[in-house]
Amino acid sequence: MTATISPKRVSEAPSIRSNVRGYAERVRGGDMGALPAVFGLVVLCTIFAILRPSFLTAGNFANLFTQGAAVTVIAMGLVFVLLLGEIDLSAGFASGVCAAVLAILLSSQGLPWYVAVGAAILTGVVIGTGIGSIVAKLGIPSFVVTLAAFLAFQGLVLLLVKGGTIIAIRDETILAIANKNLPPALGWILLAVGVAGYAGLQLLRARKRAARELTADPVSLIAVRVGALALLGGLAVYFLNIERSRNAAVVSLAGVPLVVPIIVVLLLVLTFVLRRTAYGRHLYAVGGNVEAARRAGINVDRMKISAFVICSSMAAIGGVIAASRASSVDPNTGGSNVLLYAVGAAVIGGTSLFGGKGRVLDAILGGAVVAVIENGMGLMGYSSGVKFIVTGSVLLLAAVVDALSRKRAAATGLR
Amino acid sequence: MTPALELRGIDKSFGPVQVLHDVAFSAYAGEVTALVGDNGAGKSTLVKCVGGIHPIDSGEYFFDGRPVRIGSPRDAAELGIEIVYQDLALCDNLDIVQNMFLGREHRRGIVLDEDTMEAMAAKTLESLSVRTVKSIRQLVASLSGGQRQTVAIAKAVLWNSKVVILDEPTAALGVAQTAQVLELVRRLADQGLAVVLISHNMNDVFAVSDRIATLYLGRMAAQVKTSDVTHAQVVELITSGRSGDLGLTNGATV
Numbered sequence A: 001m002t003a004t005i006s007p008k009r010v011s012e013a014p015s016i017r018s019n020v021r022g023y024a025e026r027v028r029g030g031d032m033g034a035l036p037a038v039f040g041l042v043v044l045c046t047i048f049a050i051l052r053p054s055f056l057t058a059g060n061f062a063n064l065f066t067q068g069a070a071v072t073v074i075a076m077g078l079v080f081v082l083l084l085g086e087i088d089l090s091a092g093f094a095s096g097v098c099a100a101v102l103a104i105l106l107s108s109q110g111l112p113w114y115v116a117v118g119a120a121i122l123t124g125v126v127i128g129t130g131i132g133s134i135v136a137k138l139g140i141p142s143f144v145v146t147l148a149a150f151l152a153f154q155g156l157v158l159l160l161v162k163g164g165t166i167i168a169i170r171d172e173t174i175l176a177i178a179n180k181n182l183p184p185a186l187g188w189i190l191l192a193v194g195v196a197g198y199a200g201l202q203l204l205r206a207r208k209r210a211a212r213e214l215t216a217d218p219v220s221l222i223a224v225r226v227g228a229l230a231l232l233g234g235l236a237v238y239f240l241n242i243e244r245s246r247n248a249a250v251v252s253l254a255g256v257p258l259v260v261p262i263i264v265v266l267l268l269v270l271t272f273v274l275r276r277t278a279y280g281r282h283l284y285a286v287g288g289n290v291e292a293a294r295r296a297g298i299n300v301d302r303m304k305i306s307a308f309v310i311c312s313s314m315a316a317i318g319g320v321i322a323a324s325r326a327s328s329v330d331p332n333t334g335g336s337n338v339l340l341y342a343v344g345a346a347v348i349g350g351t352s353l354f355g356g357k358g359r360v361l362d363a364i365l366g367g368a369v370v371a372v373i374e375n376g377m378g379l380m381g382y383s384s385g386v387k388f389i390v391t392g393s394v395l396l397l398a399a400v401v402d403a404l405s406r407k408r409a410a411a412t413g414l415r
Numbered sequence B: 001m002t003p004a005l006e007l008r009g010i011d012k013s014f015g016p017v018q019v020l021h022d023v024a025f026s027a028y029a030g031e032v033t034a035l036v037g038d039n040g041a042g043k044s045t046l047v048k049c050v051g052g053i054h055p056i057d058s059g060e061y062f063f064d065g066r067p068v069r070i071g072s073p074r075d076a077a078e079l080g081i082e083i084v085y086q087d088l089a090l091c092d093n094l095d096i097v098q099n100m101f102l103g104r105e106h107r108r109g110i111v112l113d114e115d116t117m118e119a120m121a122a123k124t125l126e127s128l129s130v131r132t133v134k135s136i137r138q139l140v141a142s143l144s145g146g147q148r149q150t151v152a153i154a155k156a157v158l159w160n161s162k163v164v165i166l167d168e169p170t171a172a173l174g175v176a177q178t179a180q181v182l183e184l185v186r187r188l189a190d191q192g193l194a195v196v197l198i199s200h201n202m203n204d205v206f207a208v209s210d211r212i213a214t215l216y217l218g219r220m221a222a223q224v225k226t227s228d229v230t231h232a233q234v235v236e237l238i239t240s241g242r243s244g245d246l247g248l249t250n251g252a253t254v
Helices: A016-028 A035-051 A058-083 A091-107 A113-138 A142-160 A172-179 A184-211 A219-240 A259-276 A278-288 A290-295 A300-326 A338-348 A360-379 A384-412 B043-050 B073-079 B096-100 B114-127 B145-157 B175-190 B202-208 B231-240
Strands: B005-014 B017-027 B032-037 B058-063 B081-084 B163-167 B194-198 B211-216 B219-225 B246-249
Touching: A016 A219, A035 A338, A035 A360, A035 A384, A058 A091, A058 A172, A058 A219, A058 A259, A058 A278, A058 A300, A058 A338, A058 A360, A091 A113, A091 A142, A091 A300, A091 A338, A113 A142, A113 A172, A113 A300, A172 A259, A172 A300, A184 A219, A259 A278, A259 A300, A259 A360, A278 A290, A278 A300, A278 B096, A290 A300, A338 A360, A338 A384, A360 A384, B005 B043, B017 B032, B017 B043, B017 B194, B032 B043, B032 B175, B032 B202, B032 B231, B043 B081, B043 B163, B043 B194, B073 B081, B081 B145, B096 B114, B096 B145, B114 B145, B145 B163, B145 B175, B175 B194, B175 B202, B194 B202, B202 B231, B211 B231, B211 B246, B219 B231, B231 B246
Parallel strands: B017 B219, B032 B194, B032 B211, B081 B163, B163 B194
Antiparallel strands: B005 B017, B005 B058, B211 B219, B219 B246
């Protein structure tokens, strides 16, 4: 601070330029946000598109969404735990356990899909409550608790699916989640509703703030944001609506995959919780400074437990999507690389491992990076060995970016 | 004049160690009362008793002349007693408005009422004549020490508080920032709040305080008007518990 008295609350009218300048300042100060993920996404897509033209086909584009959906949903839940500076290593197999519950209720009990899905999510809630309580009340590092849970859940999945058999899923509704598409027209309608809703909310907010003489976003900036959303969404819907069936006369394959609106709805709900409710504010506060949060009267234990509950519930939803995509549940559902991909997705997207920083949208961007790597390297014909190494390197790179940007922020006094 | 806050005969022990002996202390509205004493004299314990963090063993606690019982920090906050601790307790990753309302957010339904909070925060900062922050939506991480102190103090006065206790607010600040914070402390008192200032710095104490309360080894050595004593007398009270006819005689207050 310059200790001299500066003019009364320098409030220059916000414009596009001042917003761009503010963003550039933040990036220079080490607050990279989602920039590395977006940059990585562009680079990866360019490389794969040049090396393997099939990467750019409509069929592959749709494939990317269904491929990455489960991991992305788990990553969205992980953001809540990471925000507190904790970690949940059991999220992968938690999704496996929930998927197994779903499969058993569907196939051997013959229950309707909504009961099975409800039970799967309830299983997630129970798992999250258990892990969260142990972490919060006993004060054991979440790393250890969830590592133990990771092993235990791996065993639990094995027991649930009876030592390695595969439970097939035949329920039409569950199968539709990861395998069916929206009718092309509905895709456009939903996009239009979404863009219009976003524009309306932004304008309403700006007008309300202006009425109270608070600094409001200028209409030009709102127009740019809405335009960008409409453009990106429009391109996505356009490509996804292209017929991608080899034999369209027999079976038509076009439209936005069903998982996309599911993820968008989850994104909206979770983002609302984080940004617009006191609960979300308190979550950031606990991640930023536990002591300050405690003195402000926030029940830190309850925040921790709730974050783990949200994480495991999202893992359950991820498990349902994974089961739908594989049309079955086996002992490896939610196993092998799922957890590391999910943590990677959250961190690559810009969620800090140190807590207090991150958005749900980051997890989706990071999930896209992970999905593109997985998909592109598959198209290039690399073995899973190479895929693991590359994904691991990217995760490490993301953690390095996180740590370095923290250091830089400390140096520039921004954190 | 009735003190806004008055303590009589406070005793406090932690296990076998008695930290406060029969302490009397009062703070008046519109005045800055400096609470001084050497390390380990019991300043922090006294403040924590006032704030409800430590329950008192025995003694009387009056607020605006009424006897009250303070069992928890919440009780103290409800009366209008706010404590600004030395380690400020601000979240770096939240902005100024978010920090000022942390734990007491305004909301409409389940949605945070950001606009009302922002307007209230701006008004409070303005009433304290704070002009050094660029935007009240900037992250606390980007603020200097003096600005942080300002935010912490503004947070304390936001709630129509009656008593504000500041624990060494200038300890980590440079000269110019110290002057700013002291100015702010004075302004709080001029607005009618009872301000208690804990400080080690005699210059600060004499610059802003109306009264000085000196703790010596857990006992209240003297509570005097600042205009009635000299620098040297206060130092003597701090170091030996007495100065001339002021202070303790054989362990009891005169």
